[in-house]
Amino acid sequence: MATPMGTPVHRLVAYFTESLALRVARLYPHIFTINAPPRRLLDASEEDDATALRLLDLISPIPKFVHFTLNEMLLKAFQGRDRVHVIDLDIKQGLQWPSLLQSLASRPSPPSHVRITGVGESRPDLHATGVRLARIAESLHLPFEFHPVVDRFEDLRLWMLHVKREECVAVSCSLVMHRALHDETGKAFMDLLGLIRSTNPATVVMAEQEAEHNEPEWGRRLARSLNHYAAIFDSLDDVLPQDSHARIKVEELFAKEIRNIVACEGDERIERHESFEGWRRKMMQEGGFTWLGIGEREMLQSRMILRMYSCNKYSIDVQGREGEGGGGGGGGGEEGHGLTLKWLDQPLYTVSAWVPVGVAGSSSPHLGQI
Structure with a gap:
């Protein structure tokens, strides 16, 4: 049921699920792979980020x-x-x-x-x-x-x-x-x-x-990031309809942060x-x-x-x-x-x-x- 086009909870779960899948594939590359990941699993271009920031403003x-x-x-x-x-x-x-x-x-x-x-x-x-x-x-x-x-x-x-x-x-x-x-x-x-x-x-x-997203213990980091981004997605739902392309652009900007917090470790984890x-x-x-x-x-x-x-x-x-x-x-x-x-x-x-x-x-x- 999770989808980037649904309710705030559906959208949040969609991005966190993708981030979890990416984490599993990174931790166990000899067992799991992600074939043809959707575009929002890939790093957005600088142009996409710039557009999203203008829309958020x-x-x-x-x-x-x-x-x-x-x-x-x-x-x-x-x-x-x-x-x-x-x-x-x-x-x-x-x-x-x-x-x-x-x-x-x-x-x-x-x-x-x-x-x-x-x-x-x-x-x-x-x-x-x-x-x-x-x-x-x-x-x-x-x-x-x-x-x-x-x-x-x-x-x-x-x-x-x-x-x-x-x-x-x-x-x-x-x-x-x-x-x-x-x-x-x-x-x-x-x-x-x-x-x-x-x-x-x-x-x-x-x-x-x-927020406290620099926890070394991954479970606490996951729980705290869920609460933080749930509030942000809820705030966006208050101003834009579900099918708004502007809303999707902005949420993908936050999805980049979610992926980094959930899927990455070591020097790759910069959203601390x-x-x-x-x-x-x-x-x-x-x-x-x-x-x-x-x-x-x-x-x-x-x-x-x-x-x-x-x-x-x-x-x-x-x-x-x-x-x-x-x-x-x-x-x-x-x-x-x-x-x-x-x-x-x-x-x-x-x-x-x-x-x-x-x-x-x-x-x-x-x-x-x-």
Whole structure:
């Protein structure tokens, strides 16, 4: 009865069944094979992913919650700064940045220069993103530079980012940090944090799936991923009919994550989502970062986004209120340390802002020597 064209449960079971079959074939290749797997068992093309992301942005508050709330955190860091530089570790189509450019341009004293460094593995996609953002900046009369870096974020080096002394630097890690956990020794993650620290950022904004899909025990990982993606598929059912091609496109994007979580192990398993509490431990205890806190503007921004959608099943939850676990933290944390988007009782995504301990939220002069 499972089918990608049925109810949310039917669709979810269809993708999980395919993922289980793929896992069995990988674990026991001398016994099982998958002949002529359906297209959705194969990796979708980058073009398919790009289309799915655009569609998701149109039908769901998830991308807008991530993008607009992170941008509000960036605007706080850029307050009063004349030259600003955003380093996006996985820019894709750059859907987050037009609204930031508009907000910067509308300030009484806009920055004299804005630079976005976009990291990605496709040179044509980076070029198209840069051209699109440059046109938007030009229409806003905002001095702008786009710096493309064609590489995996794991292979970045500081010299590639062209950080300059006079810039206020911010690093954007939107749904990317968990991929550094594929190296179970922890080296790749610590190297990434070291690179981020070396830019001397005023802020590091971060969005991640609010889930625990990095469990070494496969059974718990399977159960938790079922709950997480059941909520996402249910939310899509609330806005699109069963026969919607747009819905199928978007669900196949999430199906890629499901396949990786369920079917893959070792270095191949890159969808290693952690809860906010897990990231708190990694950032603070292992990485030497502290949270910057969530203020009233970020709270208002995220709730305003939900009011744009005629659905009362979404809500915003605050992570790490003062007095709750973890203790300590940077300034401005009177409201909490992270914001989580929920569907009914199921947490979906959390956004937060961090800074290396001792940086005090500003880029320092020694970077001019790099």
